Amino acid sequence: MDRYDDIVVGSGVSGLTTALILGMNQRRVLLIEKSPAIGGSLSRFYKKGIPFDTGFHFTGGFANDLVLLDMLSVLSIKDDIQPEFVKYPEDNQFIFEDQNRSFTFHQGFEQNKKEMLAYFPHEKKAINTYFSKVKSIRENTKAMNIRADFEMQPPMDEDSISLKEMLDSLTENKTLKTLFSAFSMCHGTEPSKISFANHSRVTYSLYESIARVKNGGNAFIKAFKNRFKKYNIDIKTNTFISSCEDIEKRKVGTFVLNNGSKLKAENCIFTIHPKEILKTFREENTSRAFSDRVNGFEESIGFFLTFIRNTDKNQKPFNPGITTLYPYNDMNKMFDPQLKEDLPLVIVRNSEKTKNGNINLINAFELSHWNHVKAWADSSTGRRSREYKEYKRKRTNRICKRIIKAFPEYKGYLEVIDSASMLTFRDYLNNPQGSAYGIKQKIGQFNLFGRVQYKNTFAAGQSAILPGVVGAMMSGFTICRYLLSKDVYIDFIKNQLQKN
């Protein structure tokens, strides 16, 4: 029977991070992935020779707030990941469709504050308070600074106040409130349900800088793969744990894979969706309390994604840019699953070098909920009904119309290459309902994080602490801090940061 120190389940960015840190610390690691290739939603896909991003479109953390750069340095992959910054205010834009009003911002936390003050001169107090609170929460969250030597922190007061409550206490200006919560699309939980603290932890770095990455998520996958070779990390794709056997004293003795082979391991770290973890443990082997807890998690929002090429030959290469359209001036309303049309639409522009030269691309993603596609849940990729195809066609057309309204100069030049619904994401990413950020990060919730169910099984991933690339990677770092013991981990971080 094969023996490993650690099995890491799931090869999204949190699984990749966890496996690499453990491997770099002389542990024998096996990384398993249910899909045919590693990378999860980092993977790009190609259509007509054009690369499109699946789940990783842009991130913060590359400038001023260095959380992401620090993590990449520790993993020695910093040079492989080239940020392409959003530079110009017209490329960082929020449009309120119902008021025909647009707001643009330069990059930088202080700059955002200054420009917000210029837009709303009568809201000085609200704006100053909001920005100083966001900053102080971010700075006081020690887990977000991997250089810090910290003990577990008790929750902050702002962990039990919702974003909505905080904004209501700051101002009555609806437009300002929507702007303050504008990045809710980047964590997938509405202002009435997410804590002000978690909102701040995610948005701070997005105020500081927004960047795409050259070659998208594939740059990460390639960099990790190279490192895995160096540390002899084994990878098995098309593989998952089908059962946990020989349980004694609450410890799993044998991990059985879907191909029937059996493995021994000191630890097994699950970086997959919490509901997929529950499935692996099998509900009949867990307490009702555990399964109720996991089944009680609510899925985050998802997206309906449209992949478009701008065919205008006179169009200059797109700078990396993001424009978000808000149909209503009320963020909570825009998260309502009953809304079927004109949901917030995020339009990401970039240009890609291909064999046929530079091409201008638009990834447009519109907020979506499971109930939009639930009717076709029993179908699988390539075998969907005519009604489903009609749903996709209509939604894609409406999205294009909204893009043209925001960018009249694109009229006649939008070539839709493909589109993806939450069902597509479900089926390609083994995610129970195709949500974009795993579960919602609700106030007072106990996420699956750290040791769960058995003494040698652990949970990490973007549902564990915070969503997105930064949150997912952080969950891997935090788990390794525990598995390697604090002293070993701190030395490792220090040495790596000095080296890189």
Place this chain on the structure above:
Amino acid sequence: MSDQIETMINEVFEESFEIEKEDLKPEANIFEDLGLDSLDVVDLVVALQKKFSVEIRTDERIKDIRTLEDLSKFIKELKSES
């Protein structure tokens, strides 16, 4: 009222952890007698929060709870505070 709280706590142990009714005595130690593991604590807290609509998460007093009696005393205190 107090009996009702004890009954509700017992229900949590019966329904959520499949523990036999006759084992649920006030002096029963949650870990040694009822067989819960430290791994079950978060699940227990979540189940109790739901059952009693209270916030237990950040309360320091939960660390001292050993028996079912301790637990019902704690819930009663919480209820009287709110």
